[in-house]
Amino acid sequence: MRMFLIVTGVLEAATGIALAASPSLPVSLLLGPSLDTRGGLVIGRLAGAALLTLGLGCYLARNDPASRAARGLVAAMLFYNIAATTLLAHARLGLGLSGIGLWPATVLHAGLTVWCIACLWPR
Numbered sequence: 001m002r003m004f005l006i007v008t009g010v011l012e013a014a015t016g017i018a019l020a021a022s023p024s025l026p027v028s029l030l031l032g033p034s035l036d037t038r039g040g041l042v043i044g045r046l047a048g049a050a051l052l053t054l055g056l057g058c059y060l061a062r063n064d065p066a067s068r069a070a071r072g073l074v075a076a077m078l079f080y081n082i083a084a085t086t087l088l089a090h091a092r093l094g095l096g097l098s099g100i101g102l103w104p105a106t107v108l109h110a111g112l113t114v115w116c117i118a119c120l121w122p123r
Contacts, residue, residue: 001065001074001119008077008112009059012051019048030088030105031097054080071120078116084109 018026023044028034035044058077061070088106091097 001070002062004074004115004119005058005062005065005070009055009057009062011055011108013055013059016048016050016052016055019051020045021048023048026101028099029101030099031091031102032099033097074116074119078113078120081109081113081116085113 015026023041024034024036027044035041054077057073061067061073064070085106088102088109092102092106
């Protein structure tokens with residue numbers, strides 16, 4: 001679980017920083033069209049702040065992976081990764097959006113979903 005918390009912490013924090021700093025670039029790489037309204041930029045930055053928060057929480061929990069709080073965090077990340085995988089796949093298959101990073105991000109979140117399940121699986 002420790003390695004999961006480190007990897008997730010770094011990935012989500014980096015994505016969050018990118019979204020908070022300049023939402024249009026990561027969104028255009030992911031979905032194709034960029035955010036071009038002020039409202040879209042605010043929502044993109046809000047999503048960035050949320051991802052940075054998730055990443056920070058995971059990274060800070062890395063040294064106590066056996067705690068109930070860390071397990072709760074991994075359970076929350078399981079829900080997030082299922083939602084991210086579903087939404088990204090729907091963006092491509094249902095909405096026809098496509099950026100260069102869409103399928104890699106979808107596969108990454110699917111893999112993180114499996115990793116979450118492995119971390120939470122009773123031993």
